[in-house]
Amino acid sequence: MEITMKRTSIRAAVGLTAAMLIAGGSSAAQAASLVDISLWDNGATMPMAVGLAYATPSVDTAKATMGIKVSPPEVKAGKVTFNVTNGSKDRVHEMIVVYLANPSRQLPYINAQNRVDEDKAGDKGEVSDLKPGASGTLRVNLKAGKYLLICNQPGHYAAGMWTEFTVDP
Secondary structure, eight states: OHHHHHHHHHHHHHHHHHHHHHHHHHHHTOOOEEEEEEEEESOTTSOOOOSOOTTOTTOOGGGOSEEEEEESSEEESEEEEEEEEEOOSSOOEEEEEEEOSSTTSOOOEETTTTEEOHHHHTEEEEEEEEOTTOEEEEEEEEOSEEEEEEOOSTTTTTTTOEEEEEEEO
16 A cells, blocks of 8 residues: 555656646747737838938938838847738838847948848848738747847838837846
8 A cells, every 4th residue: 555655646746747847848938929010101102211211310200201010019038920011002121120239320231222231230030022912921039139120122221111129038
């Protein structure tokens, strides 16, 4: 009888330990934060604004003729899934995630191409070349810090097509 009880107690302890490990493992493998991105513009007939790049002194984004809406604007560090939709009726857009090592500085820019230098800026992932009305998804693992979400089609970033995004610890 005593041997049977010891075996039962050991089995129960092993079962409890296994259950705790499984439960602990599931919290470590938490679901990704979901972020909805909407890429918009005022149409191809509207001239693109200029001089609205991030960290430009006295930038007035109210003059932007295109932009990026993000919801929510901040998430916890870890796995992040961006669901991106191009709401434009006639322009191709994209969404690129850039880590801001120094949030007070402008991103490196290639004037001849009218685009951000993605390699120097620190591209963390992107949903490229979305045709009007199209959608795409990006899954990335992000550390805590400030990020910029940009469209890097020629002229779009300088026209104000960027938004700040925060990843909390």
